Amino acid sequence: MSAVSLQDDEDTFKILIATDIHLGYLEKDAVRGNDTFVTFNEILEHAQKNEVDFILLGGDLFHENKPSRKTIHTCLESLRKYCMGDRPVSFEVLSDQAVNFQFSKFPWVNYQDENLNISMPIFSIHGNHDDPTGVDALCALDILSCAGLLNHFGRSTSVEKIDISPILLRKGRTKIALYGLGAIPDERLYRMFVNKQVTMLRPKEDEDSWFNMFVIHQNRSKHGATNYIPEQFLDDFINLVVWGHEHECKITPAQNEQQHFYVTQPGSSVVTSLSPGEAVKKHIGLLRVKGKKMKMQRIALETVRTFYMEDVVLADHPELFNPDNPKVTQAIQAFCMEKVEMMLDNAERERLGNPRQPQKPLIRLRVDYTGGFEPFIVHRFSQKYMDRVANPKDIIHFFRHREQKEKNDNDINFGKLLSRPASEEVTLRVEDLVKQYFQTAEKKVQLSLLTERGMGEAVQEFVDKEEKDAIEELVKFQLEKTQRFLKERHIDAEEEKIDEEVRKFRESRRKNTEEEDEEVREAMTRARAHRSEGVVLDSASSDEGLMDTGMKASGDSDDDIPTTLSRGRGRGRARGARGQSSAARGSSRRGRGNTSQGSSTSSRTYKSVPDKNLSIMDAFRSLKPEPSQSTSKFFSEDIIDDEMDLEESPISLSSKTNQRSSAMSSFSKRGSQSQMSRGVDFESDEDDPFKNTATSRRKK
Numbered sequence: 001m002s003a004v005s006l007q008d009d010e011d012t013f014k015i016l017i018a019t020d021i022h023l024g025y026l027e028k029d030a031v032r033g034n035d036t037f038v039t040f041n042e043i044l045e046h047a048q049k050n051e052v053d054f055i056l057l058g059g060d061l062f063h064e065n066k067p068s069r070k071t072i073h074t075c076l077e078s079l080r081k082y083c084m085g086d087r088p089v090s091f092e093v094l095s096d097q098a099v100n101f102q103f104s105k106f107p108w109v110n111y112q113d114e115n116l117n118i119s120m121p122i123f124s125i126h127g128n129h130d131d132p133t134g135v136d137a138l139c140a141l142d143i144l145s146c147a148g149l150l151n152h153f154g155r156s157t158s159v160e161k162i163d164i165s166p167i168l169l170r171k172g173r174t175k176i177a178l179y180g181l182g183a184i185p186d187e188r189l190y191r192m193f194v195n196k197q198v199t200m201l202r203p204k205e206d207e208d209s210w211f212n213m214f215v216i217h218q219n220r221s222k223h224g225a226t227n228y229i230p231e232q233f234l235d236d237f238i239n240l241v242v243w244g245h246e247h248e249c250k251i252t253p254a255q256n257e258q259q260h261f262y263v264t265q266p267g268s269s270v271v272t273s274l275s276p277g278e279a280v281k282k283h284i285g286l287l288r289v290k291g292k293k294m295k296m297q298r299i300a301l302e303t304v305r306t307f308y309m310e311d312v313v314l315a316d317h318p319e320l321f322n323p324d325n326p327k328v329t330q331a332i333q334a335f336c337m338e339k340v341e342m343m344l345d346n347a348e349r350e351r352l353g354n355p356r357q358p359q360k361p362l363i364r365l366r367v368d369y370t371g372g373f374e375p376f377i378v379h380r381f382s383q384k385y386m387d388r389v390a391n392p393k394d395i396i397h398f399f400r401h402r403e404q405k406e407k408n409d410n411d412i413n414f415g416k417l418l419s420r421p422a423s424e425e426v427t428l429r430v431e432d433l434v435k436q437y438f439q440t441a442e443k444k445v446q447l448s449l450l451t452e453r454g455m456g457e458a459v460q461e462f463v464d465k466e467e468k469d470a471i472e473e474l475v476k477f478q479l480e481k482t483q484r485f486l487k488e489r490h491i492d493a494e495e496e497k498i499d500e501e502v503r504k505f506r507e508s509r510r511k512n513t514e515e516e517d518e519e520v521r522e523a524m525t526r527a528r529a530h531r532s533e534g535v536v537l538d539s540a541s542s543d544e545g546l547m548d549t550g551m552k553a554s555g556d557s558d559d560d561i562p563t564t565l566s567r568g569r570g571r572g573r574a575r576g577a578r579g580q581s582s583a584a585r586g587s588s589r590r591g592r593g594n595t596s597q598g599s600s601t602s603s604r605t606y607k608s609v610p611d612k613n614l615s616i617m618d619a620f621r622s623l624k625p626e627p628s629q630s631t632s633k634f635f636s637e638d639i640i641d642d643e644m645d646l647e648e649s650p651i652s653l654s655s656k657t658n659q660r661s662s663a664m665s666s667f668s669k670r671g672s673q674s675q676m677s678r679g680v681d682f683e684s685d686e687d688d689p690f691k692n693t694a695t696s697r698r699k700k
Contacts, residue, residue, distance in 0.1 A: 018266055085120070086119060090171060091170060239294070250267065313370075
């Protein structure tokens with residue numbers, strides 16, 4: 001490749017590449033709270049300084065699925081400051097934008113919007129931290145997209161087939177086909193690749209003239225049998241893969257020997273875990289593309305907090321430490337202090353050469369005390385470095401080497417995880433922990449209706465996406481399905497026969513993983529719909545309460561309320577709203593309603609729910625006809641009042657009030673596996689060697 005062809009001209013794309021920025025990580029930390037925002041501004045500064053055509057982000061722009069107002073506000077400030085301006089955009093979009101941005105209300109690239117003045121477009125896929133959730137399947141990137149500050153692409157909702165349609169870009173004589181796929185659970189995507197359910201569509205005209213880029217956000221390193229995406233699964237016509245999610249910086253493109261494409265892994269721009277992969281110096285990439293040739297320029301990030309990490313094995317120093325010595329603990333503490341001081345000296349020397357770097361470094365010393373040694377008190381040790389390091393509580397990490405026999409390939413050997421070498425990064429998933437628990441639990445606590453896989457995914461939704469009703473709705477959904485199965489089979493009402501049929505039904509579901517995934521998705525949809533209904537119900541009752549407040553007579557009081565309803569003094573909105581469901585937060589009024597007999601203007605909200613859920617046996621026995629009885633005997637009501645802290649109390653509907661509440665329920669190509677000739681050239685150059693809440697719930 002000649003030197004002339006590397007010059008920035010009308011045919012050369014300049015693209016700034018970054019991934020895993022994690023805005024809002026530790027935003028409440030007094031020392032590290034602004035780290036992500038400062039580095040994000042530096043990334044945008046580099047893009048503006050180099051006058052790039054656009055910025056390409058590989059997912060996880062935000063650390064939380066529901067970013068705080070501060071995080072959203074600071075992000076909008078930065079994007080407006082650096083991405084808006086009068087500098088013209090010198091490339092054009094040739095593909096059907098209604099397909100590329102089909103999930104947006106404004107399905108076109110933002111710089112073509114006549115109401116906006118965008119000088120530096122940003123294209124981004126979503127990651128596993130900021131993926132779409134909720135009833136409307138929205139994510140934080142959709143907010144930025146709606147505001148016209150970012151172009152969110154690569155989104156797929158189908159679980160049966162994925163067709164990846166590229167954004168076709170042209171600048172002069174250079175054409176880029178930009179493919180993107182947002183984060184999808186690795187095991188599901190792995191299975192879809194194996195079943196050939198993932199297709200990358202290609203342009204019909206001049207297939208070989210396009211430079212093909214693919215942005216993906218999945219596990220690249222193997223974390224389990226199917227909990228990653230092998231590079232061999234990707235199509236061989238791709239020229240460059242931008243791999244997000246992995247935090248270790250390997251930005252120099254490395255060639256895949258089998259598929260012959262190149263993979264660049266920019267890594268994260270902030271340290272989110274004290275692991276070896278995060279200790280590698282952080283970079284972003286400036287990619288130049290002309291025709292079918294490319295060059296990657298590494299740009300070191302100067303505002304990233306320094307992170308030094310070291311491992312110590314006490315058994316490797318017999319001349320210094322003797323387990324039988326009564327003063328060995330003091331010797332170990334002095335040795336660790338010396339190591340920490342050495343890392344602090346290295347960090348200080350590095351910071352003197354870069355004034356933009358944060359003053360306090362991150363220090364991690366991992367100590368293996370296998371061999372009869374005892375750890376010292378870390379808290380006292382950490383106090384000596386409160387003013388010198390950014391993570392004083394996490395400086396020392398003691399671990400001990402344990403070996404355990406593995407029962408089978410699926411068991412998690414926690415001893416081996418603790419004793420892995422420093423070069424390996426350990427990742428434990430909630431699903432794996434749930435599976436391990438039930439595999440080793442006693443028989444009396446084993447699951448008899450649900451499967452470990454379904455329960456694991458429900459717990460994952462509960463933890464990561466804050467779906468408070470995820471587990472409850474999964475149990476209800478599976479209970480209903482099992483009841484229907486028994487009714488269809490017309491099983492006799494004998495407990496032994498029913499238990500046997502339930503076991504058979506459960507085993508059949510365990511073998512059919514696709515059907516089980518569909519059940520979990522349906523249960524999650526019901527959980528979101530249930531939460532959405534709560535918002536509508538409480539919002540409506542709130543509006544009614546506002547009108548009724550002014551109609552209250554002066555003689556009204558709370559004397560008519562049963563004594564079981566304790567009143568708490570609270571704010572107009574329930575406390576701890578961050579941890580509550582939307583239904584609990586929907587009630588935001590104050591006021592006391594008329595609770596006397598015959599009153600219809602109460603400003604309280606009452607929801608009637610059954611006293612308990614039927615078990616399988618109860619549901620089966622209920623098939624027999626029985627004399628009709630009043631269905632309003634035993635109910636419990638959830639009473640939401642802003643002056644109360646969301647308390648519940650059972651009330652019989654056969655009391656003075658004759659009102660009845662009814663529960664609402666509203667749940668309601670072309671393939672491209674052909675071998676293509678490689679046309680990617682790289683410049684061999686010294687700088688660029690191309691080698692690699694308290695939620696109100698129903699009472700049961």
